[in-house]
Amino acid sequence: MSTATATRPDLPVTGGPGRVARARRPGPGQVLFWSAAVVVPLVFLGVFFAWPVVVMVGKGFVTDGHLDLSAFAEVFSRPRTWRIVGLTVAQASIATALSVLLGVPGAYVLYRRRFRGRSVVRALVTVPFVLPTVVVGVAFRSLLVQGGPLGFLHLDGTFAAIVAALVFFNYAVVVRAVGGLWERLDPRAAQAARALGASPWRAFRTVTLPALTPAIASAASLTFLFCATAFGTVLVLGGLQFGTVETEIWIQTTQFLDLRAAAVLSVVQLVIVAGVLVVAGRARSRQERALALGAPAQNVRALSVRRPAGMPRGDGHGPALAAAAVTGLVVLLLALPLVNLVVRSLRVGDRWGVDHYTALGTTGGTLTVTVWQAALNSLRIAVDATVIALVVGGLVALVVSRRPRRTVGRRAVAGLDALFMLPLGVSAVTVGFGFLLSMHHPFGLDVDLRTSPVLVPVAQAVVAVPLVVRTVLPVLRAIDPRLREAAATLGAGPGRVLRSVDLTIAARSVGLAVGFAFAASLGEFGATSFLARPERPTLPVVIFRLIGRPGADSYGMALAASVVLAVLTAGIVAACERLRAAGAGGEW
Amino acid sequence: MASTSSHQGRTALMLVTGLTTVALAGCSAIGTSADDPGTSSSGTVTLVTHDSFGLSDGILDDFTKTTGLKVEVVQPGDAGTLVNQLVLTKDAPLGDLVYGIDNSFASRAVDEGVVEPYTSETPAAKDAAQYAVGDTGALTAVDMGDVCINTDHTWFTEHGIAEPVTLDDLTKPEYKDLLVVPNAVTSSPGLAFLLATVGAFGEDGWQAYWTKLKDNGLKVADGWTEAYSTDFSGGGGGGPRPIVLSYASSPPYTVPEGGTEPTTGALLDTCFRQVEYAGVLAGAKNPTGAQQLLDFLLSDEVQDDIPVSMYMYPVSSTATLPDDWAQWAPLAPKPFEVAPDEITENREAWLADWSETVVG
Numbered sequence: 001m002s003t004a005t006a007t008r009p010d011l012p013v014t015g016g017p018g019r020v021a022r023a024r025r026p027g028p029g030q031v032l033f034w035s036a037a038v039v040v041p042l043v044f045l046g047v048f049f050a051w052p053v054v055v056m057v058g059k060g061f062v063t064d065g066h067l068d069l070s071a072f073a074e075v076f077s078r079p080r081t082w083r084i085v086g087l088t089v090a091q092a093s094i095a096t097a098l099s100v101l102l103g104v105p106g107a108y109v110l111y112r113r114r115f116r117g118r119s120v121v122r123a124l125v126t127v128p129f130v131l132p133t134v135v136v137g138v139a140f141r142s143l144l145v146q147g148g149p150l151g152f153l154h155l156d157g158t159f160a161a162i163v164a165a166l167v168f169f170n171y172a173v174v175v176r177a178v179g180g181l182w183e184r185l186d187p188r189a190a191q192a193a194r195a196l197g198a199s200p201w202r203a204f205r206t207v208t209l210p211a212l213t214p215a216i217a218s219a220a221s222l223t224f225l226f227c228a229t230a231f232g233t234v235l236v237l238g239g240l241q242f243g244t245v246e247t248e249i250w251i252q253t254t255q256f257l258d259l260r261a262a263a264v265l266s267v268v269q270l271v272i273v274a275g276v277l278v279v280a281g282r283a284r285s286r287q288e289r290a291l292a293l294g295a296p297a298q299n300v301r302a303l304s305v306r307r308p309a310g311m312p313r314g315d316g317h318g319p320a321l322a323a324a325a326v327t328g329l330v331v332l333l334l335a336l337p338l339v340n341l342v343v344r345s346l347r348v349g350d351r352w353g354v355d356h357y358t359a360l361g362t363t364g365g366t367l368t369v370t371v372w373q374a375a376l377n378s379l380r381i382a383v384d385a386t387v388i389a390l391v392v393g394g395l396v397a398l399v400v401s402r403r404p405r406r407t408v409g410r411r412a413v414a415g416l417d418a419l420f421m422l423p424l425g426v427s428a429v430t431v432g433f434g435f436l437l438s439m440h441h442p443f444g445l446d447v448d449l450r451t452s453p454v455l456v457p458v459a460q461a462v463v464a465v466p467l468v469v470r471t472v473l474p475v476l477r478a479i480d481p482r483l484r485e486a487a488a489t490l491g492a493g494p495g496r497v498l499r500s501v502d503l504t505i506a507a508r509s510v511g512l513a514v515g516f517a518f519a520a521s522l523g524e525f526g527a528t529s530f531l532a533r534p535e536r537p538t539l540p541v542v543i544f545r546l547i548g549r550p551g552a553d554s555y556g557m558a559l560a561a562s563v564v565l566a567v568l569t570a571g572i573v574a575a576c577e578r579l580r581a582a583g584a585g586g587e588w
Numbered sequence: 589m590a591s592t593s594s595h596q597g598r599t600a601l602m603l604v605t606g607l608t609t610v611a612l613a614g615c616s617a618i619g620t621s622a623d624d625p626g627t628s629s630s631g632t633v634t635l636v637t638h639d640s641f642g643l644s645d646g647i648l649d650d651f652t653k654t655t656g657l658k659v660e661v662v663q664p665g666d667a668g669t670l671v672n673q674l675v676l677t678k679d680a681p682l683g684d685l686v687y688g689i690d691n692s693f694a695s696r697a698v699d700e701g702v703v704e705p706y707t708s709e710t711p712a713a714k715d716a717a718q719y720a721v722g723d724t725g726a727l728t729a730v731d732m733g734d735v736c737i738n739t740d741h742t743w744f745t746e747h748g749i750a751e752p753v754t755l756d757d758l759t760k761p762e763y764k765d766l767l768v769v770p771n772a773v774t775s776s777p778g779l780a781f782l783l784a785t786v787g788a789f790g791e792d793g794w795q796a797y798w799t800k801l802k803d804n805g806l807k808v809a810d811g812w813t814e815a816y817s818t819d820f821s822g823g824g825g826g827g828p829r830p831i832v833l834s835y836a837s838s839p840p841y842t843v844p845e846g847g848t849e850p851t852t853g854a855l856l857d858t859c860f861r862q863v864e865y866a867g868v869l870a871g872a873k874n875p876t877g878a879q880q881l882l883d884f885l886l887s888d889e890v891q892d893d894i895p896v897s898m899y900m901y902p903v904s905s906t907a908t909l910p911d912d913w914a915q916w917a918p919l920a921p922k923p924f925e926v927a928p929d930e931i932t933e934n935r936e937a938w939l940a941d942w943s944e945t946v947v948g
Contacts, residue, residue: 137810138817147828151828235774235811239809240943251773253672254668254669255668255669255773255774256936349845363645365642365897366643366898367642368661433676436676436682437676440680530669530673545639548639548640548812
């Protein structure tokens with residue numbers, strides 16, 4: 001691996017099919033393959049995302065068969081709208097900035113340093129990413145509430161509490177995205193800068209940070225999208241005084257049925273999200289180049305409190321310790337609500353016990369299935385969603401990793417990349433209601449997909465595809481084009497080159513992609529929560545229903561089920577980490 | 589190097605192959621068919637309802653035994669989401685029968701033509717008639733409940749303070765910073781409490797009442813769960829506030845292990861009555877099945893189960909209440925009322941006003 005990608009850092013990535021094509025005219029098989037690689041994902045995204053969204057938004061703009069855009073003027077004349085847009089941007093920006101500021105040191109400590117229990121900590125920080133917001137609301141608020149363990153901070157119901165919760169959810173996104181690249185970054189460039197007299201800080205700023213920028217920009221854009229569309233977190237922790245575009249779309253659609261206002265707000269959301277994607281794309285592509293990557297084993301050093309023997313003063317030991325301290329504090333803060341959750345799940349009346357866990361084998365009286373069956377449903381649906389996301393996301397990554405020589409082609413590729421990020425930035429309510437309007441006899445077919453079990457994994461896959469793309473793409477982009485040329489020179493056909501170079505190398509990041517797609521599917525409670533779910537509720541759905549019922553037993557069962565969901569997720573992520581330990585890294 | 593990398597590639601490819609095999613081998617949701625061909629010989633009837641629906645194990649099977657119809661349950665969201673989805677999909681309804689439209693959304697459902705008239709011949713239908721919405725007969729009441737202020741007896745005893753009784757009491761200085769209610773915009777009991785104040789203080793008086801509540805340290809939580817489990821001191825979560833908005837039926841669930849009396853109580857002079865309706869969906873594929881299922885919801889078997897499984901009061905006068913309900917969870921003798929069509933007409937304006945006054 002280190003030999004494969006150890007190119008000169010200043011060498012821009014060029015070539016790909018362009019270069020191969022110069023030597024050889026593309027055969028019909030090749031044309032067919034690349035066409036399919038573009039068309040299949042586009043059709044998938046078009047049918048299961050763009051179309052429902054267009055139908056739903058269109059319904060708000062069409063009155064009596066006429067296009068009516070007067071809703072824009074109406075919605076924008078309300079002062080409330082501007083406040084909401086401001087709050088959305090403020091919340092997402094501050095939470096993203098904090099996630100990056102805390103996540104970069106975290107990435108360093110968890111991916112560049114070695115210590116006992118590191119894999120446990122890596123899995124732990126991922127758990128918040130998948131917990132249902134209603135559960136996090138309970139775990140978080142009972143800490144912050146007056147009289148709670150952190151009540152003295154007086155954060156309950158404040159803007160700060162929302163931002164803290166958003167960072168809680170998204171810290172892992174930054175740590176994994178940046179850490180995945182950092183652990184493979186060849187330290188020799190930074191060492192050379194140091195040898196030439198640069199201070200550790202200057203070496204970091206001028207050598208390491210620019211190399212990490214694509215990963216940081218990528219993580220920041222994902223985090224921003226997640227924050228800008230956060231719904232439950234905002235409502236549970238802050239309430240409507242901190243309402244965002246997302247919560248407003250939810251209220252206008254599900255409570256007031258004011259589709260005109262909802263449509264305008266959906267467009268506003270789309271504009272914000274598209275703007276962020278463009279900015280992030282620019283930041284990424286300006287810095288993106290073939291990197292000198294090494295095997296993690298060579299780069300990762302042990303973390304020790306004492307200065308290693310022979311290490312001179314001012315050689316970065318202080319900053320490393322500071323990063324470790326910050327990360328330790330953050331992990332502690334992340335763990336607090338999780339521990340709180342476990343403690344509460346073991347509380348039975350005035351005593352301790354596992355009664356709530358035993359009850360998971362029952363329907364709790366009135367659920368349609370037992371909690372274990374719901375967990376099994378979740379796993380099955382996650383398997384389907386992951387397979388779909390891998391196929392679609394893999395194809396997208398393959399196409400987007402190409403660097404066409406012509407500007408038009410490059411723009412098209414960048415556009416495709418951004419297009420598949422959109423599902424993370426569009427309201428789940430819009431997508432969910434859009435499904436209802438568009439999936440009854442779609443395209444005149446005699447099937448009602450609205451209540452079909454097929455739609456649930458498909459809807460989850462739409463959200464998991466961007467995660468797969470962001471995982472696989474950096475690995476494909478880091479492939480030295482000379483490797484492909486060498487294979488072609490040795491007589492391999494285009495198909496063979498693709499198989500033996502691209503696919504073989506990309507396959508190493510599959511473990512990570514599987515892990516995140518699986519986790520995203522397990523925790524998904526957005527668009528699918530609006531879909532009819534006959535007989536097959538998932539674990540988050542069951543948790544939501546249990547926690548909404550009176551009685552300490554239902555409440556305890558909901559908390560126990562949440563712990564099961566957390567353990568399930570952590571286990572899967574840890575298993576993928578193991579696979580990853582053997583394979584190459586992506587952004588994750 | 590080369591051998592390890594191809595080994596890693598193989599491991600990953602094996603994982604993909606394995607995953608696909610697992611999916612194809614029936615461990616997937618898509619791979620297994622929704623309909624078990626063995627049981628659906630005489631067709632199905634689809635019930636569209638809200639998130640809180642649930643009946644005790646085996647009850648829907650009894651319906652299948654007598655009618656040969658399998659019941660499929662579709663739950664698209666809370667009560668508001670339910671009605672709005674039905675309005676949006678009325679040209680191609682999601683099912684045959686809807687259950688769970690409450691009196692705050694009833695007029696919208698009727699006006700939009702989501703449901704069509706059906707008069708049940710069951711004995712309980714006569715009890716249900718007093719809650720009829722308009723005169724179309726499109727919605728039939730199935731159950732009801734009172735949304736009331738609840739208090740934590742333990743807290744008040746410990747602090748030696750007398751408990752509040754009326755809505756006006758809640759604005760008194762001795763109850764400053766003690767009340768938590770769910771948000772009226774995002775929660776259906778929250779909306780019910782707003783309606784209680786509209787009923788109590790009139791269309792022009794309720795805003796002033798809420799201003800006083802706010803000045804007296806009112807806390808607004810997002811939903812019932814947050815208010816009752818996190819902020820309320822008597823709900824098991826050990827929160828700081830001893831007065832909460834909940835249901836008249838909540839107190840029996842706070843009888844401690846080994847105890848005989850609940851530690852909380854409902855203030856029956858502060859209640860708003862929620863009535864839940866069922867109706868045959870216009871354009872239903874199986875309207876006869878829908879009518880049979882509606883009759884079944886009014887049967888004693890289901891009516892007896894409603895308090896146990898959904899914490900609501902049966903509409904039927906012949907249904908039996910659980911013992912602890914009769915003792916600890918009586919309905920309010922004179923709840924506050926607002927007519928359904930008045931609610932439909934004003935809901936948005938009231939909620940906007942409420943947000944302005946309370947949330948700011």
